[in-house]
Amino acid sequence: MKHILSVLLIAGLLTGCQKHSDHDDHDHSAHAGQDDAEMCREHNVPEAECGICSPGKLAPGESLKVRLPAADSARVAGIATVPATTGTISDAVECYAELAFNQNKLAQIVAPVAGILREVNVDLGSPVAERQTVAKIWSAQIAETVAKAVLSHQTLERERKLRADGIAPAKDLEEAEAAHRAACQQARMLGFSEADVDAMGAAPDTEVYLEVRAPFAGEIIAREAVRGSLVEAGKPLFTVADRSTMWAMLNVPETALSRLQLGQTVELQVDSLPGRTFTGTLTWIAAEVDERSRLARARAEFANPDGVLRARMFARARVLTRNATGAVVVPPSAIQQVEDSPIVFVKLADDLYEARGVRLGAKYNGQVEILAGLKPGEPVVVEQSFTVKSQFLASRLGAGCAHE
Secondary structure, eight states, X not given: OHHHHHHHHHHHHHHHHHHHHTSGGGOGGGOOXXXXXXXXXXXXXXXXXBTTTSOOOOOTTOXXXXXXXXXXXXHHHTOEEEEOEEEEEEEEEEXXXXXXXXXXXXXXXXXXXXXXXXXXXXXXTOEEOTTOEEEEEEOHHHHHXXXXXXXXXXXXXXXXXXXXXXXXXXXXXXXXXXXXXXXXXXXXXXXXXXXXXXXXXXXXXXXXOEEEEOSSSEEEEEEOOXXXXXXXXXXXXXXXXXXXXXXXXXXXXXXXXXXXXXXXXXXXXXXXXXXXXXXXXXXXXXEEXXXXXXXXXXXXXXEOTTOOOOTTOEEEEEEEEEEEEEEEEEOGGGOEEETTEEEEEEEEETTEEEEEEOEEEEEETTEXXXXXXXXXXXXXXXXXXXXXXXXXXXXXXTOOOSOO
8 A cells, every 4th residue: 555655745846846836936946035045845855955956976975955745745656764873893805605524634545454253342423532443354364463563572571681691692682672672653544553562572472453543533334345355455435523522614806805814703594404603714715716607705604513513504604894882773774775875864844855975885694784875863764765765856857847
């Protein structure tokens, strides 16, 4: 209903102005007095300030007045105002992003030697602790390496005793020590410590397994290991990821790169997690721009304590480049465009409004920052502002009151 009334009001405004333009008493050039020549009799405002009689492009802070035909025109058309307020608003570079695992906390667990998988101790999604055993491998090479280490240790202990009793020469002890060091080095390369070697020497009939361990705490996100299978050295068995932090790979427009700096705060919203905003830090900006898309890659890191962020999720990111406190803000519905310039309409009286040029700043969370042209507390039109704009543009539509 308000829309119909607005259309009727606009039509009435245009018709009324055209009607007056057909009468001699509306021809400002016919007025003899200086005061009459300076006033718009139709709209009862100084002619130089009349937005209908003297239309023009408004720079920030410049204004023209717009008179409605009657005191109740705003009520009939449903025009409503709210005072401009102050608040905190953040300017930002907005872009799309895709989540990825933190590559510094992602690792493949491989078979260090060829052998047979005798045990597989974890599955997909299993949490693992640092140094936890995830699989056991048996092979003749493993058994031989451990046996050599055990034998070299026994030989060393014997030579030490003989040397202490003055029976063996120093050369034999030195050779035994060198052989033991070499054998232990081979065992360490497979993950066995000297304590492991000593324990296996104390239980010679126990079958020797190589325990494959997790390099750090995390979650098993990929598994290739199958119990009983023959694996080659270097073959991936598992992939472990620490998902306590995640990366967001941003696609930043080339034109916005100059506004980015490492360490800036990044806000992330994921479509599949509505109502949640994640806060992270910009940690990397690419050194090149894609030649086709003209986008540059950047990376932000986010805490993920509850594990809801997952790799390959799509998201929308905001890199905060400026945080303005005490900013003048209005709803987006208050902004109109005239000749590609933003304006607002400030209420002066029930039937009188001021078209005001403004300069816009950041736009976020249902608010638009006004950098120039508006003061806090001034009442701006937020509903049916197009009705006031139509009256402001009446002369451009052939119904103005300006001199011919």
